[in-house]
Amino acid sequence: MEYFLQQLINGLTLGAVYGLIAIGYTMVYGIIGMINFAHGEIYMIGSFIALICFTILGLTGVASVPLAILVVLVVTVLFTAAYGWAVERLAYRPLRGSFRLAPLISAIGMAIFLQNYVQLLQGARVKAMAPMVTGGFVVTEKAGFQVTLSYMQITIMALTVVLMAGFSLVISRTALGRAQRACEQDQKMAALSGIDVDRTVSLTFLLGAGLAAVAGVMTTLHYGVIDFYIGFLVGLKAFTAAVLGGIGSLPGAMLGGILIGLVEAFWAAYFAAEYKDVAAFSILVLVLIFRPTGLMGRPEVEKV
Amino acid sequence: MSAGAAEPLLAVRGIAAYYGAIQALSGIDLEVREGEIVTLIGANGAGKSTLLMTICGNPRGRGGRIVFDGRDITALPTHAIARLGIAHVPEGRRIFPHMTVMENLQIGAVCAAEQDFEGDLDYVFALFPILDERRHQRGGTLSGGEQQMLAIGRALMSRPRLLLLDEPSLGLAPLVVRHIFEVIAEINAERDMTVFLVEQNAYRALGLADRAYVMANGEIRMEGTGEELLADADIRAAYLEGGHG
Numbered sequence A: 001m002e003y004f005l006q007q008l009i010n011g012l013t014l015g016a017v018y019g020l021i022a023i024g025y026t027m028v029y030g031i032i033g034m035i036n037f038a039h040g041e042i043y044m045i046g047s048f049i050a051l052i053c054f055t056i057l058g059l060t061g062v063a064s065v066p067l068a069i070l071v072v073l074v075v076t077v078l079f080t081a082a083y084g085w086a087v088e089r090l091a092y093r094p095l096r097g098s099f100r101l102a103p104l105i106s107a108i109g110m111a112i113f114l115q116n117y118v119q120l121l122q123g124a125r126v127k128a129m130a131p132m133v134t135g136g137f138v139v140t141e142k143a144g145f146q147v148t149l150s151y152m153q154i155t156i157m158a159l160t161v162v163l164m165a166g167f168s169l170v171i172s173r174t175a176l177g178r179a180q181r182a183c184e185q186d187q188k189m190a191a192l193s194g195i196d197v198d199r200t201v202s203l204t205f206l207l208g209a210g211l212a213a214v215a216g217v218m219t220t221l222h223y224g225v226i227d228f229y230i231g232f233l234v235g236l237k238a239f240t241a242a243v244l245g246g247i248g249s250l251p252g253a254m255l256g257g258i259l260i261g262l263v264e265a266f267w268a269a270y271f272a273a274e275y276k277d278v279a280a281f282s283i284l285v286l287v288l289i290f291r292p293t294g295l296m297g298r299p300e301v302e303k304v
Numbered sequence B: 001m002s003a004g005a006a007e008p009l010l011a012v013r014g015i016a017a018y019y020g021a022i023q024a025l026s027g028i029d030l031e032v033r034e035g036e037i038v039t040l041i042g043a044n045g046a047g048k049s050t051l052l053m054t055i056c057g058n059p060r061g062r063g064g065r066i067v068f069d070g071r072d073i074t075a076l077p078t079h080a081i082a083r084l085g086i087a088h089v090p091e092g093r094r095i096f097p098h099m100t101v102m103e104n105l106q107i108g109a110v111c112a113a114e115q116d117f118e119g120d121l122d123y124v125f126a127l128f129p130i131l132d133e134r135r136h137q138r139g140g141t142l143s144g145g146e147q148q149m150l151a152i153g154r155a156l157m158s159r160p161r162l163l164l165l166d167e168p169s170l171g172l173a174p175l176v177v178r179h180i181f182e183v184i185a186e187i188n189a190e191r192d193m194t195v196f197l198v199e200q201n202a203y204r205a206l207g208l209a210d211r212a213y214v215m216a217n218g219e220i221r222m223e224g225t226g227e228e229l230l231a232d233a234d235i236r237a238a239y240l241e242g243g244h245g
C-alpha cells in the first residue's frame, strides 16, 4: 500500500509534466491540423535554457531559492517561447497550403536540426545540476518504507494546476481564447470576421512553447540531468498523452498527461522498469486502433 | 445621393481571380454606392461566391483594382479588409459550431469598438429575438434558419459599412426567407446599411434591389435597375420562370 502511494505521487508528478507538454501538441493540432514533432525539442531547449540560467544565477550568488526559480521560470519561458515562435515562422508557415505531409516532414527535420544545434552548442554529454529544492513531507511510514512527498513534487503539481486552470480560463473566457477557438473551427470565417489568423497561430506556438518551458524548468530541477536527446522520448510520451486524451482537446491533454504519468510509474514499479516506455507507447497504438478520437476528443470537424 | 454618386463605396475594376491555374473570374467591373442594395444573380457555378470572396481578399483579385471607401484593398489580407468595414455572410453561413450564439456574436464584434457591444447586441436581438433565447446554445445545434440569422447578426456586430450576403435564403423555409428579406430591407432603410446581395432567389432579390448585375461564366453579363432586369425577357427565361420562391 505504501509503495502504491509513493508511485501514485511519482506518477502524478510525471503526469503533470507530460500534461504541460501535451497542451502544446494538442493546441497546434487544433489550430493548423499538424503534429508539431519538434515540440519535444522545444521542451529540451527549455531545459537547457533553465540549466544555463540556474548556472548563471548560481555564479552571481542569488541566495533565495524561490526567487531564483521564479527568475529562471520567467526567463526560460520568454526565450523558449521565442524558439517556438521561430519554428513556426521558419519551418511551418511557408508550407501552409502545401500538401498535407509537408509540414510534418518539416517538423521532423526541425526536430533533428534542434537536437544537433543544442549538441553543437552544449556538447553531447549529460549535464547534471545539484538539487536546489530538497526535503519534503513523510506522508506515512510503515515497516521501514517511507512515503515522501517532496517540496519539489508539490511545486510541480501546484504550478501545473495553477497554469492549467489559468490557461483553461484564457481559452474559454477571453477574446484571445475565442479568437483561438474560432481559428480552430473555421479559419476562413475567422479571417472574414477580422481575426488575424497568422497572428493567432503564432500565439498558439508561443503559448505551447511557454508551457513546455515550464515543464523544462521543473524537470531540470526535479530530475537534475538533461542532454540534447531528452526531447525525443518525453515529447513522444506527451504526444501519446495528447492522443490518449483526444488530440485537439485541452482537458484531454491534461487528463492524458496524468494517465500516461501514472501508467509509467506503476508499470516501472510493478512490472519491468526497463519496459516502461513500451507501456506508454502500447497505449498509443491501442488508442489509435480502438479509439482514435481519444477519451475526450470530438469527431473530426471538417477543415475547410 | 450627391457625394456618394461621385465615388462609390465599393468599386471593382477589371478584376480576375484564379483557383490555382483555373480562372474563375475575368474582367469584373461593378460598383456599389453608399446606401444601395445591389444584387448579383446568376446560375450555379457562375462565380458569384468567388466574387464576394475576392472582394474579401481570398482568392486574391488579379489584374485590376478593388477600391473600398477610396482605398485600394486589392492587396490587403482578409482580416484587414474586414476591419475596414466589410462584413461577409458567406455561403453556407459558416457559424462556429462549437461556440455559443453569444460567442459567435462576440467574434463578430472583433473589429468593433468595445463600448458599442451592448447596444449592437440589443439591436441584433431586436431583429432576431430567437437568438436572444438561444444565446447560450451552441451554434452547431441551431436550425438552418437560426444559423442564417446568427450569421447575419454576427456580421452586423462588426458595424460594417458594407454587408455582403451570399445566398441567405438557400435551403430555408419560405416563412424564414420572408423574415430574412424583411430584415435586409429594414437594416438598409433604418441603418442606411449598404448591401451587396447574391441570390439564387432572383425574383425576390430583384424586387428588393436598387440595382442588379447578372453573372455567367465568371463575367458580368448585364446590369440595370431591379425593375429593368425583372422586365427583361432573357432574364425571365433564364432565372425567373417557375421560381417565384
Ligand SMILES: Nc1ncnc2c1ncn2[C@@H]1O[C@H](COP(=O)(O)OP(=O)(O)O)[C@@H](O)[C@H]1O
Residues within 6 Å of the ligand: B019, B024, B042, B043, B044, B045, B046, B047, B048, B049, B050, B051
Ligand atoms: N475552392 C475552390 N477551388 C477550386 N474551384 C472552385 C472553388 N470554389 C469554387 N470553384 C469553382 O469556381 C467556379 C465558380 O464557383 P462559385 O463562385 O462558387 O459560383 P456560384 O457562387 O456562382 O455558384 C465554379 O466552377 C466552381 O467549381
Ligand SMILES: [Mg+2]
Residues within 6 Å of the ligand: B048, B049, B050, B091, B167
Ligand atoms: Mg455560390
